[in-house]
Amino acid sequence: MSNYDHILCIGAGYVGGPTMAMIAAKCPHLKVTVVDINEARIAAWNSDDLPIYEPGLDEVVRAARGRNLFFSTDIEGGIRDADVIFVSVNTPTKTFGQGAGRAADLQYWEKTARQILAHATRDKIVVEKSTLPVRTAQAMERILNGNAKGLRFDVVSNPEFLAEGTAVKDLEDPDRILIGGHETPEGRRARRVIADIYATWVPRERLIESNLWSAELSKLTANAFLAQRISSINSISALCEVTEADVDEVAYAIGTDSRIGPRFLKASVGFGGSCFKKDILNLVYICRSYGLNEVADYWESVVAINEWQQARFVRNMLANMFNTVAGKRIALFGFAFKADTGDTRESAAIGVTRQLLAEHARVVITDPKAIENAKADLGDQAGLVEWQEDPYAAAAGAHAIAVLTEWKQYKDLDFGRIFAGMEKPAFVFDGRNILDHQRLFEMGFNVFAIGKTPLKHF
Ligand code: NAD
Numbered sequence: 001m002s003n004y005d006h007i008l009c010i011g012a013g014y015v016g017g018p019t020m021a022m023i024a025a026k027c028p029h030l031k032v033t034v035v036d037i038n039e040a041r042i043a044a045w046n047s048d049d050l051p052i053y054e055p056g057l058d059e060v061v062r063a064a065r066g067r068n069l070f071f072s073t074d075i076e077g078g079i080r081d082a083d084v085i086f087v088s089v090n091t092p093t094k095t096f097g098q099g100a101g102r103a104a105d106l107q108y109w110e111k112t113a114r115q116i117l118a119h120a121t122r123d124k125i126v127v128e129k130s131t132l133p134v135r136t137a138q139a140m141e142r143i144l145n146g147n148a149k150g151l152r153f154d155v156v157s158n159p160e161f162l163a164e165g166t167a168v169k170d171l172e173d174p175d176r177i178l179i180g181g182h183e184t185p186e187g188r189r190a191r192r193v194i195a196d197i198y199a200t201w202v203p204r205e206r207l208i209e210s211n212l213w214s215a216e217l218s219k220l221t222a223n224a225f226l227a228q229r230i231s232s233i234n235s236i237s238a239l240c241e242v243t244e245a246d247v248d249e250v251a252y253a254i255g256t257d258s259r260i261g262p263r264f265l266k267a268s269v270g271f272g273g274s275c276f277k278k279d280i281l282n283l284v285y286i287c288r289s290y291g292l293n294e295v296a297d298y299w300e301s302v303v304a305i306n307e308w309q310q311a312r313f314v315r316n317m318l319a320n321m322f323n324t325v326a327g328k329r330i331a332l333f334g335f336a337f338k339a340d341t342g343d344t345r346e347s348a349a350i351g352v353t354r355q356l357l358a359e360h361a362r363v364v365i366t367d368p369k370a371i372e373n374a375k376a377d378l379g380d381q382a383g384l385v386e387w388q389e390d391p392y393a394a395a396a397g398a399h400a401i402a403v404l405t406e407w408k409q410y411k412d413l414d415f416g417r418i419f420a421g422m423e424k425p426a427f428v429f430d431g432r433n434i435l436d437h438q439r440l441f442e443m444g445f446n447v448f449a450i451g452k453t454p455l456k457h458f
């Protein structure tokens, strides 16, 4: 037993819940408590119906919950009891005041720092798990260490790289774990404490230690690079559509170059998710605040291409459906921002739905996991949409199907049956390039995919 065996995580969301469940499952010698202000979320973590859908997560939680993994709303008690506090609260884009629409909203983050200070009764290591602007740790340290209690807080940056839908695999077998701390004896000691937790199951050579600012900036940079690859291939998809090149063939050809690599080259209706756009805009804001306008412009274009790609998708639908979708039933297959999650934050489907509603289309949405979140995203407009669990029911009587999430089950649908029940001419717009386009065309569909020559009967 070390002196650091009580772990607390503040924030029981998509990151806090799964990461702490994995630490608890792998480290039975540690007591891991996850707290949140959201009582319903904590109740769900303590139930058989977890608050997020993530393949394999139920088993991990079940292995540790009640043994050394606890979910609670007792934030004060949790802080008092903890040796190490991971902070995994949300850091959304600011919607007001200076930096609105760009900068990270750090109010939840700062509130947490002040809560830690108010309730701590002994020294602690505080770990930044949330994604934060570079140099946030400095502010955190100033708040925490400007105390009259004589307590010492060492701040460590340990950004999370998991992707939703594969979170359990990513946590169990991560490419790397990044741990940033000060280059001082105390900073190195704090880094080592965190490294030792992960070393229980992650090979030591995958534990990367760095200075604090490098760790903070690496997280924003990793997301910016990943998103940049998607915008790059999506920009090429538009060129493919007018030149008879095929974007999947181009992606395969360039991805076999070991310097480029094959991943994150899948052209799509546009990237979504709670982080790519938020983190790039945050990076853009930071660059501008340092006067680095060319750097800011460069990264901002990644977001601009993504928005253009989403808008282009609807423009293509409209142009190919004789310039009007008013009154036409259109079935959207998938609303989650990617497969294997119920998360819909920043999903391309939100913008596509809104644009189709603005054109007075009769939109029907189906998704195996995301219907509740989708309704919340659409707010007042949710009542204008028809909701169907069953994709066959969604497609019945439709003029068009648009695939917006790459759920595996959509590939295996009986499209002959679907075609028979649709209005003619029947259209498929495959925003994920997952269907067998040639087969659909032969069945009678007019098929429009991303980055491919349209297959149409007229
Ligand atoms: P989330 O919104 O799902 O969860 C955050 C939780 O923090 C919420 O449940 C909220 O109630 C809670 N919270 C806020 N203020 C609190 C307070 N003062 N005390 C206690 N609880 C509080 O967010 P998330 O998706 O888990 O993301 C968290 C952070 O991790 C963000 O910075 C995000 O950028 C980063 N991140 C997210 C992912 C992802 O896949 N979602 C991956 C890597 C990093």
Ligand code: UGA
Pocket: 131, 160, 161, 162, 163, 164, 165, 223, 226, 230, 263, 264, 265, 266, 267, 268, 269, 270, 271, 272, 273, 274, 275, 276, 337, 338, 339
């Ligand atoms: C992403 C990163 O992959 C994680 O490393 C990071 O931890 C996380 O953001 C975060 O900071 O929140 P996530 O957003 O969960 O993870 O999922 P991704 O697999 O990255 O997909 C993001 C979006 O890009 C999805 O809409 C997906 O469909 C789209 N995408 C992805 C493409 O359009 N093409 C691709 O080739 C890959």
